[in-house]
Amino acid sequence: MAVAGEATAGGVRIGLSAVVMTLRPRPAAAGHRGPRAAAVPELCVLTTDGGGTPALPFGPFDPVNDRTFELSLRRFVEAQTGFRPGFVEQLYTFGDAGRDAPRASPGPERLREVSVGYLALARDVSTSRLLSSAPGRAEARWTPVLDVFPWEDRRGGGMTPPDLAEGLMGWAGSDAARRDRAAALFALEEGARWNEERALERYELLYEAGLVQETGRDRGTSEAAGPGLALASDHRRILATGLGRLRGKVKYRPVLFELTAETFTLSELQGAAEAVSGLTLHKQNFRRGVERTGLVAATGRLSSATGGRPAELFRFTTADLRGGQAPGLALPAQR
Amino acid sequence: MAVAGEATAGGVRIGLSAVVMTLRPRPAAAGHRGPRAAAVPELCVLTTDGGGTPALPFGPFDPVNDRTFELSLRRFVEAQTGFRPGFVEQLYTFGDAGRDAPRASPGPERLREVSVGYLALARDVSTSRLLSSAPGRAEARWTPVLDVFPWEDRRGGGMTPPDLAEGLMGWAGSDAARRDRAAALFALEEGARWNEERALERYELLYEAGLVQETGRDRGTSEAAGPGLALASDHRRILATGLGRLRGKVKYRPVLFELTAETFTLSELQGAAEAVSGLTLHKQNFRRGVERTGLVAATGRLSSATGGRPAELFRFTTADLRGGQAPGLALPAQR
């Protein structure tokens, strides 16, 4: 029976990668005990630490014991991290040669790694314990997604930092196509609008432009620095895929409620939407949008943990009225 | 070197399936030489005929010779069918056990087949030759997609046929959840709105309800009949995935122009959108929507092949102005 689950042959191995996301209370900034701190959560991704570089949970597909990819994924994520994901959806299958380039393969042929990426969502798990340094096991932790992609945070009037914009323009040089592409993706021009869903394209542009750490690593040139936290292998690309998918999906399916508690105030819901999208949203228009969907219902109870006037608590109602599918939430940007 | 490209081991085999779609002139109905026949195209999918049941082009992934899935796909589609696809996009990776159930596997272990599905689009190829019965090769042909999914055609006031609605309600019985699901997906209730993107969910519901041929085949029970043309293995499910993806994508990316000729009249463009969506669209609102996107430009030339007043010819312009991404087309339903 050999190594169960190690599906290898002809230089191919099938593995599963998991982008497991949750919202966690943002740790209070040192020396700045903001009153609303609890209401501004942070989007985090589950990572393992297999020696230095953080990585996504990654495991072999076990064709003998698991009937489906999804079961396989749930099994190894729990084994590696002690965490049991809820909502799960396939992202993409990555099979390109060279995606893991500089690693020498053990055999005479190059080892070909095919990985099926999955997105999984979970409610706040700050109380539950992740596996830490169990023998022979990777250490699991929650890593803020915007630490990995700092340029994806547009809250607080956050523009693309000047040095990154300069780097992009330096790469583009006089190539008009490059300039246009960079300007469109990063909304560099005055009045241009930022599309939060295009996280993957932005990452890939930065990779191509040699502005992230992975470029140097994969080309075997230098260990150049770059913005954001680099991940192992092509995991940052997979994470960007997951972030883009989540940001898009929030707008047409009620997935945000996979990330929130049973009951929530509308401000908390808005905070969740802002953490996911990386945008500051317009309060009243967001509320009107939420009401229009009919996806939430007032519970009558109040939350007085907010510092100001107590807020009404709502809950998600699965009333998927209207012939169509259950919709998502409008994300009306502020400013 | 053995069978190059046959990636097998541990009971797993990786293959690629292709949903190659194009628009072709609908063959004139016998005895009804309609004048506008040329303007109403038909969405077709490339199929092979490996002994009786039509199948999608399916081939092994060749990890030795092909750097990427996409190259592998392009290679074997061309080899099998003589046809070279243009636009290509990954759909989904299917890995569930039992998806090919009744076939006895040769070895002691069950052969596990993982297939990566792809969507490919092509301009009208009615002039180019598909490979026909070359020795040792599958015969390729274009199969109308709506012959495979007759219930997906809502043009001409097409409602779900009464016998299918009855079959669904018979399956649902007094189970309210089943009734709601069927009613929502097939817009059975008065005034309910049909969502053309949900082709996969509709097919899966029919499969679950035992109303398509594949149900009986996979359960090994009877070779029951059912609406539409059954395909080999789970290829009808993959095709439904592709159809749903295409119908959705048309609305937010300019993919329709991957299917149309260099120049076209707005009526032809509308016919293409109707063939893809299975809807009858509102003429003027469709035009306004097209204009608003800025995706087409008038050429100044006229087409007098229409039977009435000559129509202006337009062409796709890749002017992806406006900071965001190039948009798709609005599909304003008629009636």
Added chain:
DNA sequence: TCAAAAGTGTTATCCTTACACCCATGT
């Protein structure tokens, strides 16, 4: 009484939907 956050009213503008009508060509 004041800061902080909850929650509401109103308006201009745009897009969607829907109505009906005119225009240019071939037969």
Added chain:
DNA sequence: ACATGGGTGTAAGGATAACACTTTTGA
């Protein structure tokens, strides 16, 4: 002239975006 399809004007209704303002609590 008339059938056939190409092409247009206009208006109601709803969604969106943007104004600023009132309410309720804790400190």
